[in-house]
Ligand SMILES: NC(=O)C1=CN([C@@H]2O[C@H](COP(=O)(O)OP(=O)(O)OC[C@H]3O[C@@H](n4cnc5c(N)ncnc54)[C@H](OP(=O)(O)O)[C@@H]3O)[C@@H](O)[C@H]2O)C=CC1
């Protein structure tokens with residue numbers, strides 16, 4: 480890896496403490512950082528280098544998956560950190576920063592390779608990039624790169640404007656748009672899972688696949704982020720970015736395009752083939768919900784509208800489900816169902832591939848499909864096939880069993896660790912390219928318009944359930960159902976249809 484200056488805007492913020500410093504620390508102890516690595520943290524508050532280093536140390540102790548064995552290791556790690564006061568709106572502060580960066584580059588005798596990481600509110604992206612250019616920070620003898628956090632715009636137009644502004648100072652190949660779902664080990668390993676398991680390859684066949692389900696259920700509510708979330712909702716917070724990225728990743732993998740090398744071009748092709756939603760179709764293909772009071776893990780939970788910081792008559796969706804079609808030769812007859820929501824029954828990010836029913840027996844027994852391939856992305860990391868076998872107690876009904884194909888080790892690198900390392904090495908494979916981002920907003924924009932025009936009902940669902948009724952109906956009209964809901968493989972699969980459908 481090249482030596483470089485890592486210039487971190489928002490160094491005193493939540494993301495830096497919870498994700499970025501622990502990631503850097505783990506890369507450091509694994510010897511993956513350059514020996515001449517320099518971090519310059521930025522924020523408005525006045526901090527000495529020592530106070531800043533102490534806060535970094537604190538965050539490692541609180542959030543890192545590895546904690547320090549030796550004081551010397553920690554001291555060496557902290558030694559790379561310097562702090563500089565900077566208000567993003569003050570051009571004078573950027574000139575002072577340039578002096579600090581130059582001084583460190585000379586001390587360490589390193590090339591002017593500069594990584595700018597914007598871990599600040601998106602409202603500052605434009606001004607920061609402009610000032611990086613104005614101040615000369617972006618004029619380097621080496622390379623320059625920009626890492627930015629989500630959200631990337633709040634609709635198609637604002638995303639296009641933001642991209643236009645970024646491109647005044649950075650080339651597309653210099654911009655690394657973080658989507659942390661792309662850094663999850665299971666997502667990064669999809670191609671390995673496929674290529675190292677011949678049995679799975681035989682199943683990746685569009686004649687056999689009935690439907691795909693992409694799920695990111697969360698048990699948490701809005702936590703401390705009501706101010707942001709009540710403006711964003713599930714569509715902007717999760718669907719436009721993480722969920723569509725998962726869709727692209729699984730679609731290229733299963734159709735075997737993932738192995739062709741150019742992941743970005745293949746992802747773009749998927750987005751270009753995504754069937755656009757016409758206004759009259761939206762209501763039949765999109766379900767929105769907001770949670771009301773309920774119970775989670777035996778504890779009462781308040782409704783969204785009662786959360787602190789949420790407006791009492793908020794119409795923001797905390798749940799979204801949708802049916803999508805990819806109009807290419809491989810996927811054209813396979814519906815893809817996506818759902819994500821807050822305060823649902825369990826935390827699970829997963830992709831389920833359901834295969835066509837061939838055994839009339841299983842239909843007769845009214846049991847859940849016996850043929851699903853589950854890719855559990857988080858918090859579990861596992862790939863398994865669910866098959867049916869005889870129930871040893873009565874020899875009549877079948878019970879679903881798991882055949883485990885792949886299960887990750889514990890203490891795997893976190894998403895941020897993998898993504899930061901990739902960006903430091905200049906590998907943009909697992910970052911969101913502008914083409915994908917723009918195409919995602921293009922697909923989502925008619926839904927945003929329909930929401931603005933009150934064309935989509937906002938259903939309610941109880942906290943602790945699997946979401947609103949409409950989410951089940953979305954699949955039922957196609958003869959499908961959410962494959963794993965209320966159907967624990969360890970339980971007797973005799974749940975009635977009614978319970979299955981709507982009971983959390
Ligand atoms: N936290 C999370 O889990 C996630 C966050 N993100 C994204 O990461 C980014 C950062 O989020 P987060 O860390 O939570 O935000 P915080 O509010 O915790 O931190 C904001 C940071 O910005 C700095 N800042 C604010 N105003 C200015 C200013 N005028 N000039 C200079 N610095 C300023 C603050 O420093 P100071 O007060 O010292 O000026 C602070 O370091 C956002 O884009 C967010 O959407 C994305 C995914 C998850």
Ligand SMILES: O=C1O[C@H](COP(=O)(O)O)[C@@H](O)[C@H](O)[C@H]1O
Nearest residue numbers: 659695697699716717721828857
């Ligand atoms: O980006 C976001 O992701 C988290 C869910 O991420 P996970 O890694 O915990 O599954 C979500 O809670 C948050 O609202 C969203 O902004």
